[in-house]
Amino acid sequence: MNVAQQLVNGVIIGHAYALVAVGWTLLLGAARLVNFGHGQMYMIGAFVAWWVMAATGLPYPVAVVAAVLLGAVLGAVMQRLFLRLTLSQDLVSLMIVTLGFGQALEGAAGLAFGPKPQTLASPFQEMSVHLGPVWFTVQDAILVSATILVFAGLYLALHRSWLGAAVRMVAEDPRLTTLGGLRVSRIYMGIFAFEGAAVAFAAALVAPRTPILTSMGFDQVVMTFVVVVLGGIGSVLGSYVAGLGIGLFTALFGALVSPAYTTAAVFALLIAAMVLRPGALSASGSFAR
Amino acid sequence: MTHSLARLALAAFLAALGFLLPTLLGGSTLVYDTLVAIAIFAAMSYGLDVILSDLGEISLVHTAFFATGAYAAAILTVTYGFGAWTALAGAVLAALLLALVLGVITLRTREFAFSLVTYAAAVVCMNVASNWDFLGGSDGIVGIPPLDLSIGPIELTAGRSAEFWPFAYLLLLLTLYVVHRFRRSRLGQAALMVHMNPRLATMCGLDGNRIRLQVFLLSAVISAAAGWLYAFQRAYVGTDLFETYFLVLMLTGVILAGRRILLGPLLGTALLLSQKSFASLGAYGDKLVLGVVLVAVLCLCPRGLASLWPKVRGFTRRPAQSQSQSPAAADAAPTEIPAASTRHA
Numbered sequence: 001m002n003v004a005q006q007l008v009n010g011v012i013i014g015h016a017y018a019l020v021a022v023g024w025t026l027l028l029g030a031a032r033l034v035n036f037g038h039g040q041m042y043m044i045g046a047f048v049a050w051w052v053m054a055a056t057g058l059p060y061p062v063a064v065v066a067a068v069l070l071g072a073v074l075g076a077v078m079q080r081l082f083l084r085l086t087l088s089q090d091l092v093s094l095m096i097v098t099l100g101f102g103q104a105l106e107g108a109a110g111l112a113f114g115p116k117p118q119t120l121a122s123p124f125q126e127m128s129v130h131l132g133p134v135w136f137t138v139q140d141a142i143l144v145s146a147t148i149l150v151f152a153g154l155y156l157a158l159h160r161s162w163l164g165a166a167v168r169m170v171a172e173d174p175r176l177t178t179l180g181g182l183r184v185s186r187i188y189m190g191i192f193a194f195e196g197a198a199v200a201f202a203a204a205l206v207a208p209r210t211p212i213l214t215s216m217g218f219d220q221v222v223m224t225f226v227v228v229v230l231g232g233i234g235s236v237l238g239s240y241v242a243g244l245g246i247g248l249f250t251a252l253f254g255a256l257v258s259p260a261y262t263t264a265a266v267f268a269l270l271i272a273a274m275v276l277r278p279g280a281l282s283a284s285g286s287f288a289r
Numbered sequence: 290m291t292h293s294l295a296r297l298a299l300a301a302f303l304a305a306l307g308f309l310l311p312t313l314l315g316g317s318t319l320v321y322d323t324l325v326a327i328a329i330f331a332a333m334s335y336g337l338d339v340i341l342s343d344l345g346e347i348s349l350v351h352t353a354f355f356a357t358g359a360y361a362a363a364i365l366t367v368t369y370g371f372g373a374w375t376a377l378a379g380a381v382l383a384a385l386l387l388a389l390v391l392g393v394i395t396l397r398t399r400e401f402a403f404s405l406v407t408y409a410a411a412v413v414c415m416n417v418a419s420n421w422d423f424l425g426g427s428d429g430i431v432g433i434p435p436l437d438l439s440i441g442p443i444e445l446t447a448g449r450s451a452e453f454w455p456f457a458y459l460l461l462l463l464t465l466y467v468v469h470r471f472r473r474s475r476l477g478q479a480a481l482m483v484h485m486n487p488r489l490a491t492m493c494g495l496d497g498n499r500i501r502l503q504v505f506l507l508s509a510v511i512s513a514a515a516g517w518l519y520a521f522q523r524a525y526v527g528t529d530l531f532e533t534y535f536l537v538l539m540l541t542g543v544i545l546a547g548r549r550i551l552l553g554p555l556l557g558t559a560l561l562l563s564q565k566s567f568a569s570l571g572a573y574g575d576k577l578v579l580g581v582v583l584v585a586v587l588c589l590c591p592r593g594l595a596s597l598w599p600k601v602r603g604f605t606r607r608p609a610q611s612q613s614q615s616p617a618a619a620d621a622a623p624t625e626i627p628a629a630s631t632r633h634a
Contacts, residue, residue: 093587096347096583099540102580107575225412264416267413275394
């Protein structure tokens, strides 16, 4: 086994996990929303990017922008639908409603894009970089740098900007935020739109690695659930570290033990962590750290 | 006394009417197939209903119990050549075992954390089922023999849907009876108290964890029995049993009509599957409908369609009668899942 190559793969997969997770992390931290429709939003992002390229012939970067914009719109639609449940903090109903939302998105995407697998062709996927014993594609390099930029940007925005302070306040106590003269629903709108835009951005960058299917939502994003929960609810740095850790774990576990049981192993780890440290789920104080 | 007799007579009449329903609807293969599916999936949903309505938690692992029942039936009949009764015993035992493990693991988790842990458990089960050759791997297990429940000289076999109907219907009736008895039993009452007022339950000397575990075991058996029958009806089990579709179907079925209504999950499942059979919009369209129904119910009337009934009555009667709503509201109150007031606990 080429250990160095596995480590590089792990780092790349880890950044992919983290980037896919970032919007969900913010959503979970600020609105306590476990978005089981996240995978389907990822799928929509990938398909919109593909459709823009296939139907209009526009270049890949434009498709990325289009996917991000539509993702933000989708997030905003979600906020309109779920606002009442979000405000009443009916967490478990919120969780189920996102399952339904995901089903609806998958059905709609099937109707719109058909059952055939497609390829989101990024020109950077064809270019590879060889460094001694390891290699990776330019797409991978873009993915890793974009992830670091997004995380650094989000961290700074949450801690240094007025908007970030407002988001942290909503996460802490929505009612108090109202007393502070802020419109809570507007801030939620921003958070949901960020979730949609971020996952679409991640999809547009990650999806060129594999063929895309309208039914891929669950499989492609199931690991993100672990990243988000294991990282500590709503913790930005935590989900980056968790993404990287799980990326390395899957790469090494897949190479050394069994690629087939990687998902089971990661989820068993997650269950152990949640049961042994239930406090980690209650999230108070960990947000935005 | 006469009141309960009248109720019993009504229940018997409805049960008989239900049995004749496929004949009354024309008796075509499609009707039989649909009603068999409704009976089986409704029975499956009651497993979740017990957790959701009586324990106030949302389990996302019930597809795994359903699949456990189906897989146990498939392995025992196909791999080991046992009969359907042994397969039923195996399905129940396997589900009890899985539920015991999961129940102990999730014992200390509540609400949010409970749902997350059960979801993670469902993913592990699915991943194991699609890779373990003993469970058929990604191909699943094919060639499950026709259902044969003959006892001695009494011949009880079923192949086609029309023949299958009595068995599916009986399973449904049995499930309804068990859930009904459960709600009136000491365990059912205790579960409700543990859900509604854990401190009071502790003061009454109830062991909350023990009761939660018992209800969890019961619910697993209900869903597994439905899975057992489903395996025979479909003659094939595979990893598709774990798909989110079944989970969403179950959740929507339970929530659509309203929580803690005995016939609620049956009506919900019947509505959803009838649409799929008689007004299908294709596989994708049906998915879209299912998702939209779930979102609409939770966002527009979170207590289910039954909660609209007092409002409808309120429209048709004079406003002076509005007090008549209060018993209904009191009935509905325990069914509500308490909002997470422990947000920052």
